[in-house]
Amino acid sequence: MTAVLDVRGVGYRLPGTGGRSLVTDVHFSVGAGETLVLLGRSGSGKTTTLKLVNRLLEPTEGEIHVAGRTTREADPHRLRRGIGYVIQDVGLFPHFTIEQNVGLVPRLEGWTPGRVAARVRELLTLVGLDPDRFAGRRPHELSGGQRQRIGVARALAADPPLLLMDEPFGALDPITRVELQREFKRLEERLGKAVVFVTHDVREGLLLGTRIGLMHEGRLVFLGTPQEFRQSAHPECRAFLEAAA
Amino acid sequence: MSLLEFYARNSREALGLLGEHLFLVVISTVAAVAIGVPLGILLSRRPGWRRPILGFANVCQTIPSLALFGFLIPLPFIGGVGARTAIVALVVYALLPIVRNTYTGIANVDPAVREAGRGMGMTDRELLVMVELPLAAGVIFSGIRVATVIGVGVATIAAAVGAGGLGVYIFRGVSVVDDTLILAGALPAALLALAADGLLGLVERRFAWRT
Numbered sequence: 001m002t003a004v005l006d007v008r009g010v011g012y013r014l015p016g017t018g019g020r021s022l023v024t025d026v027h028f029s030v031g032a033g034e035t036l037v038l039l040g041r042s043g044s045g046k047t048t049t050l051k052l053v054n055r056l057l058e059p060t061e062g063e064i065h066v067a068g069r070t071t072r073e074a075d076p077h078r079l080r081r082g083i084g085y086v087i088q089d090v091g092l093f094p095h096f097t098i099e100q101n102v103g104l105v106p107r108l109e110g111w112t113p114g115r116v117a118a119r120v121r122e123l124l125t126l127v128g129l130d131p132d133r134f135a136g137r138r139p140h141e142l143s144g145g146q147r148q149r150i151g152v153a154r155a156l157a158a159d160p161p162l163l164l165m166d167e168p169f170g171a172l173d174p175i176t177r178v179e180l181q182r183e184f185k186r187l188e189e190r191l192g193k194a195v196v197f198v199t200h201d202v203r204e205g206l207l208l209g210t211r212i213g214l215m216h217e218g219r220l221v222f223l224g225t226p227q228e229f230r231q232s233a234h235p236e237c238r239a240f241l242e243a244a245a
Numbered sequence: 246m247s248l249l250e251f252y253a254r255n256s257r258e259a260l261g262l263l264g265e266h267l268f269l270v271v272i273s274t275v276a277a278v279a280i281g282v283p284l285g286i287l288l289s290r291r292p293g294w295r296r297p298i299l300g301f302a303n304v305c306q307t308i309p310s311l312a313l314f315g316f317l318i319p320l321p322f323i324g325g326v327g328a329r330t331a332i333v334a335l336v337v338y339a340l341l342p343i344v345r346n347t348y349t350g351i352a353n354v355d356p357a358v359r360e361a362g363r364g365m366g367m368t369d370r371e372l373l374v375m376v377e378l379p380l381a382a383g384v385i386f387s388g389i390r391v392a393t394v395i396g397v398g399v400a401t402i403a404a405a406v407g408a409g410g411l412g413v414y415i416f417r418g419v420s421v422v423d424d425t426l427i428l429a430g431a432l433p434a435a436l437l438a439l440a441a442d443g444l445l446g447l448v449e450r451r452f453a454w455r456t
Contacts, residue, residue, distance in 0.1 A: 082366075092360070094455060095454045
């Protein structure tokens with residue numbers, strides 16, 4: 001199996017001489033159907049690592065390959081259109097209908113209106129929202145859980161092989177969060193995307209991750225299966241497991 | 246002589262002055278929008294230019310209007326006696342609220358919306374045209390509304406530089422101490438300001454997006 005995402009020795013240093021290093025020498029790869037959970041405390045560099053992948057931040061060291069091609073030479077806008085991106089605050093466009101929100105990337109990519117509309121219906125059904133009821137609504141009419149479903153649908157719109165998710169369920173109430181976690185797990189089993197999922201919630205990480213990458217002070221200090229994570233003797237792993245117990 | 250009698254006898258002249266007044270305000274506001282909105286967009290892209298440009302616009306706003314008209318008269322090309330000088334002065338006054346509100350409207354777009362747009366691969370231009378400007382439109386129109394209302398008031402002073410408008414009655418009324426004459430200029434100017442405020446307020450509310 002070839003990796004969809006391959007991160008090789010990547011680092012990120014803040015601009016300016018003597019700029020602080022936020023991410024140092026991170027290596028990992030993610031294949032189709034795999035969910036790599038990046039776990040870590042606030043400020044451990046997980047979000048920064050995610051943003052280095054779609055070049056919202058430019059790596060200062062190392063190399064990243066998406067679908068076998070280095071991201072450095074890609075046009076950043078084209079690159080991002082080929083990578084699904086979901087953030088905690090969703091960031092739906094309030095002046096767009098749900099249909100326009102979900103269909104954004106296909107529209108940017110120049111799909112015909114008919115094809116966009118069909119794809120939007122398909123995606124709304126996929127995330128469990130009735131297209132007839134929701135397509136014409138605006139974001140403010142939706143609950144937090146429904147908005148994040150739209151956020152996921154929007155990220156999947158152009159059928160990208162790679163999905164980056166930055167604490168997507170972090171702002172939801174506990175019941176809705178569990179609901180969306182389960183649904184996402186089922187969805188992922190069905191779609192087989194390569195997923196990088198950032199969270200600071202160990203339980204969420206253990207539930208969704210096929211592998212766990214633990215970040216601490218900008219470094220990836222552990223990388224392995226949830227089983228291996230539970231048995232790890234690394235102090236940061238223990239700290240997380242104890243906090244969850 | 247009552248105000249109505251005055252208008253009945255001088256209807257042609259009064260309508261002419263009203264027309265001149267409207268002309269001054271419309272031309273100067275359109276010009277201020279054409280300059281101010283792009284300038285506001287530029288400020289949202291160039292943080293370093295914010296202080297000098299907004300500072301300059303602020304200073305312009307503090308010049309007493311009569312003095313500004315006076316300063317402009319001796320200047321070549323833009324100065325002189327007539328409508329041109331008045332329009333330049335009115336543009337200077339209208340600029341600050343439009344530039345400031347354009348910048349503020351864009352700056353206040355939810356950072357999550359901007360991040361999502363960038364993360365999905367929108368170019369800066371797409372983000373500006375499809376997201377930032379529509380979301381900022383309410384605030385921008387509020388700036389245009391304020392600029393227009395200020396313009397209606399300041400344009401009464403244009404009469405002092407021979408640009409005509411409703412100020413002609415006011416200045417004439419002041420010089421001959423005739424309240425009716427002052428009112429003949431001031432009342433329609435006030436109504437014009439209220440009408441502009443109401444009308445542009447409607448446009449503004451059209452762009453009040455709920456988040």
